[in-house]
Amino acid sequence: MSDFINGFWPWYVAAISLVSILACALLLWIAGKATVNAHPGQAHDNTTGHVWDQDLRELNNPLPRWWMWLFILTVIFALGYLAIFPGLGSYQGLSKWSTQGEHQSDVERMRTELAPLYAEFSAKSVDALASDPRALAIGERQFMNTCAQCHGSDARGSKSYPNLTNGNAAWLGQRGADHIVQTVTNGRTGVMPPMGVAVGNDAAIAELANYVLSLSGSPHNEIKAFGGKKYFSACAACHGVDGKGNKALGAPNLTDDYWLHGWGEAAIVNVIKNGKTNVMPAQAPKLTADQIHVVAAYVLSLSGGATVAAAQPAASK
Ligand code: HEC
Ligand code: HEC
Structure with missing residues (x-):
C-alpha cells in the first residue's frame, strides 16, 4: 500500500x-x-x-x-x-496487516521450523550431503526456485548459461564443492575483452576462428585454420598456449568441443570481435549460507558427485 x-x-x-x-x-x-x-x-x-x-x-x-x-x-x-485492514489509500489500517508482512512471517516460521534440519546439514560437508537424499530433495526445490530460470530445470543450461551436469566436461571454474559454494555466494563475472583489433582484419579473424575450431577437432576449414595459428598468441595469455584454458581466469578450454556462447565460425568470430562479459549475480542476498550449502550439494550431485569432483583436477590437463 x-x-x-x-x-x-x-x-x-x-x-x-x-x-x-x-x-x-x-x-x-x-x-x-x-x-x-x-x-x-x-x-x-x-x-x-x-x-x-x-x-x-x-x-x-x-x-x-x-x-x-x-x-x-x-x-x-x-x-x-x-x-x-489497509484499503483506504496509504492508510495502513488499525491491524497494520500487509501481504508482505504475512509473507515475511511465513518465511520466518518456515526458517524456525527448518532450523534443526539445516543445523544437521551444516554440520556435514557439501561432499557428504551430495549423497543425502533429504538434502538433495530440498536442494532440488531451491534450485528450481533460484537457479532454474538461468540454468534450466534440468540444470543443462543454454547458450551463455553453463550446463551444470555431468554432461558438461568443461567447467569454467575448478569443478567441485568449493567452486559451487563460492559461485553461488558471490556470483561470478567472466570477461573476455574484444580482441578484433589485436588480431587484425576480418580475414585474419576468420582464419583464427577456424584455428580455434580445429583445436577441438570440430568441423573447420583446414587452410584457414593453418593460417590462423599465428594469431593465437594474442589469446594465449588467458586461454593458454595450447588453448586448454585457465580456470583461475575463467577462460574456457577451447579444445573440448563445449561451446558456451555458440558453436561455429560465426559465433567464434563474434566472441573475438565483441568480447564477452557474462555475469552470474550473487545469490547470497536471496539464500542463507545454510541454503547455499544444501543447493550446492544438489548441484554437486548433478555434476557427478563428490568423487568425480575430487578426480577432476587430475583428469583435466
Ligand atoms: C541470472 C542468471 C543466473 C542465476 C539465477 C544463476 N546463475 Fe549460475 N551462472 C549464470 C551465468 C551467466 C554463469 C556463467 C558466468 C561466467 O561466464 O563466468 C553461471 C555460472 C555458474 C556456475 C559455474 C559454472 C562453471 O562452469 O564453472 C555455477 C556452479 C552456477 N552458476 C550455479 C548456480 C546455482 C546453484 C544457482 C542458484 C542458486 C545459480 N547458478 C543461479 C547465471 C545464473
Ligand atoms: C583477458 C583474457 C582473455 C583473452 C586475451 C582472450 N579470451 Fe577468450 N575468453 C576469456 C574468458 C574469461 C571467456 C569466458 C567468458 C565467459 O565467462 O563467458 C572467454 C571465452 C572465449 C570463447 C567462447 C568459448 C565458449 O565456450 O563459447 C572463445 C571462442 C574465445 N574466448 C576465444 C578467444 C580467442 C580466439 C582469443 C584471442 C583472440 C581470446 N579468446 C582471447 C578470456 C580471454
Missing part, C-alpha cells in the same frame, strides 16, 4: 471507496423516505400507478425489514473492514 506513484492516488482510491459506501447508505435512506404520488384522479391504493396488460399493477411495498438490516450491516461491515 505504500507503492503509489504520487500523493494523489491514495486520496483518489480512498475517496472512491468511502463515497461508494456512503452513496449506498444514502440510497437506502432516500428509498425509505420516498413515497410515490398516486396519479391525479386515482385512489391512494399503495400502487405506483404503473399498469401493464390492463390489470397488472406495480405495488409500492416497503423493503422487507430483514433486507434493510442486512443492507445496513453490510455498510457497517465495510466501514469496520476499512478501519482495520
Whole structure:
C-alpha cells in the first residue's frame, strides 16, 4: 500500500471507496423516505400507478425489514473492514496487516521450523550431503526456485548459461564443492575483452576462428585454420598456449568441443570481435549460507558427485 506513484492516488482510491459506501447508505435512506404520488384522479391504493396488460399493477411495498438490516450491516461491515485492514489509500489500517508482512512471517516460521534440519546439514560437508537424499530433495526445490530460470530445470543450461551436469566436461571454474559454494555466494563475472583489433582484419579473424575450431577437432576449414595459428598468441595469455584454458581466469578450454556462447565460425568470430562479459549475480542476498550449502550439494550431485569432483583436477590437463 505504500507503492503509489504520487500523493494523489491514495486520496483518489480512498475517496472512491468511502463515497461508494456512503452513496449506498444514502440510497437506502432516500428509498425509505420516498413515497410515490398516486396519479391525479386515482385512489391512494399503495400502487405506483404503473399498469401493464390492463390489470397488472406495480405495488409500492416497503423493503422487507430483514433486507434493510442486512443492507445496513453490510455498510457497517465495510466501514469496520476499512478501519482495520489497509484499503483506504496509504492508510495502513488499525491491524497494520500487509501481504508482505504475512509473507515475511511465513518465511520466518518456515526458517524456525527448518532450523534443526539445516543445523544437521551444516554440520556435514557439501561432499557428504551430495549423497543425502533429504538434502538433495530440498536442494532440488531451491534450485528450481533460484537457479532454474538461468540454468534450466534440468540444470543443462543454454547458450551463455553453463550446463551444470555431468554432461558438461568443461567447467569454467575448478569443478567441485568449493567452486559451487563460492559461485553461488558471490556470483561470478567472466570477461573476455574484444580482441578484433589485436588480431587484425576480418580475414585474419576468420582464419583464427577456424584455428580455434580445429583445436577441438570440430568441423573447420583446414587452410584457414593453418593460417590462423599465428594469431593465437594474442589469446594465449588467458586461454593458454595450447588453448586448454585457465580456470583461475575463467577462460574456457577451447579444445573440448563445449561451446558456451555458440558453436561455429560465426559465433567464434563474434566472441573475438565483441568480447564477452557474462555475469552470474550473487545469490547470497536471496539464500542463507545454510541454503547455499544444501543447493550446492544438489548441484554437486548433478555434476557427478563428490568423487568425480575430487578426480577432476587430475583428469583435466
Ligand atoms: C541470472 C542468471 C543466473 C542465476 C539465477 C544463476 N546463475 Fe549460475 N551462472 C549464470 C551465468 C551467466 C554463469 C556463467 C558466468 C561466467 O561466464 O563466468 C553461471 C555460472 C555458474 C556456475 C559455474 C559454472 C562453471 O562452469 O564453472 C555455477 C556452479 C552456477 N552458476 C550455479 C548456480 C546455482 C546453484 C544457482 C542458484 C542458486 C545459480 N547458478 C543461479 C547465471 C545464473
Ligand atoms: C583477458 C583474457 C582473455 C583473452 C586475451 C582472450 N579470451 Fe577468450 N575468453 C576469456 C574468458 C574469461 C571467456 C569466458 C567468458 C565467459 O565467462 O563467458 C572467454 C571465452 C572465449 C570463447 C567462447 C568459448 C565458449 O565456450 O563459447 C572463445 C571462442 C574465445 N574466448 C576465444 C578467444 C580467442 C580466439 C582469443 C584471442 C583472440 C581470446 N579468446 C582471447 C578470456 C580471454
